[in-house]
Amino acid sequence: MAEMGLYNTKPKYYQIIIINIFILSSITSSSMASSSSSSSSIDFTTAILIRVDQSGKGDFNKIQDAVESIPPNLNNSQLYFIWVKPGVYREKVVIPADKPYITLSGTKASNTFIVWNDGEDILESPTLTIFASDFVCRFLTIQNKFGTAGQAVALRVAADNAAFYGCVITSYQDTLLDDNGNHYFKNCYIEGATDFICGSASSLYERCHLHSLSSNNGSMTAQMRSSTTEKSGFTFLGCKLTGSGSTFLGRPWGAYSRVVFAYSYFSDVVAPQGWNEWGDSSKKNTVYYGEYKCYGPGADRRQRVKWSKELSEEEASVFLSKDFIGGKDWLRPAPSHFKSALKSNPK
Incomplete structure (x- = not known):
């Protein structure tokens, strides 16, 4: 998306070590359901392991x-588990639609990077694109280093039932194209300046850190819900908002844009008005922008725009659990057993 005021339209759009790592992940995911009715034939405890290693040992x-x-x-x-050994992987990665149930994992985001440098086209620029359902990403840094000259997506999620744990996602403009489907982000760090979380998805961001690079009047979100009947929106639960300048919580890509922040810490990076209408005053009557029990110097609502909402307990309850994304039906724990791929083709 563009900087504030330039324009307001855009087109639509990695064995024991492993087991030890994911014991902790399984514990933290113990409340998640292991399957849905459409995937009851899958053994969610076992995955085929594929190792990626730049040294040639995978x-x-x-x-x-x-x-x-x-x-x-x-x-x-069948579940597939791609384990990416630490390193900087300079490549574009696409998970095609006919390959669901893949987990892509590093060991930790601080030493495992997928990096590319492409921009200006929101669909062609992503470093990592997800078209397959039931995808999981863990402990990876996903970067687009195109810079500040235009749209430069690091991650595009264009499939249903995708979850991200402990990931770092960075760019400048349109960092995360949260395109469509039900998605879950937990303990992720997301950085950008302009509309850096955008799209039409229904997503729950839990305990994530949003960091704005905007010097003035950037926007953290640009959600694209286009009608009252569309089930989409972004919920930020227990998140932390920081930055280097001034930013809005969001502005409406779609006329019925829906974003809620709850139990989140707002540093003074958040502009007093909170939200921006993106040059279209008619959207004031249709957007749904809510805050619930947020705190910190940027959470003072005395100068908020009147068309945003301080939610009641009843109003907020819809957004405060995984039910918002149907997560109890599709979120799954990490596998605890691994077997080798039937075929490998070292390159």
Whole structure:
């Protein structure tokens, strides 16, 4: 998206070590359901392990080669776990729609990077694009280093039932294209300046850190809900908002844009008005922008725009659990057992 006031339209759009790592993840996910009715045939405790290692000691040197080695899996019968060994992987990665139930994981985001440098086209620029359902990403840094000259997506999520844990997602403009479907982000760090979380998805961001690079009048979100019947919106629960200048909490990409912040810490980076109408005063009557029990110097609502809401307990309750994204039906714990891929093709 553009900087404030330039324009307001845009087009629509990685064995024991592993087991030890994911014991903790499984514990933290113990409240998640292990399957939905459409995936009841899958053994969620066991995954085929594919190792990516730039030193040549894994099954593949590149992440995309590992993805391409996985056969189409539309019968939803097998989990695949791509373990990416620490390093900087300079490549674009796409998870195609016919390969659901993939987990892409590093060991920790501070030493495992997927990096690309592309911009200006919101659909062509993403460093990592997800088209497959039931995707999980863990402990990776996803970067687009295009800079400040235009749209430069680090991550595009254009599929249903995708979850991200402990990831770092950074760019400047349109960092995270949270395109469509039900999504879950937990303990993630997301950085940008202009509309850096945008799209039409229904997403729950839990305990995430949002950091604005905007010097003045940037926007953290640009949610694109376009009608009252559309089930989409962004909820930020127990998050932390920081930055280097002044930013709005959001502005409406779609006329019925819906964003809620609850139990979140607002530093003084948040502009006193809180929200921006993006040059279209008619959207004041249709957007749904809410805050609930947020705190910190930027949470003072005395100068908030009148068309944002301080939510009541009843109003907020809809947004405060995984029910908002149907998560109890599709969020799954990390696998605890691994088996080797039937075929590997080192490159």
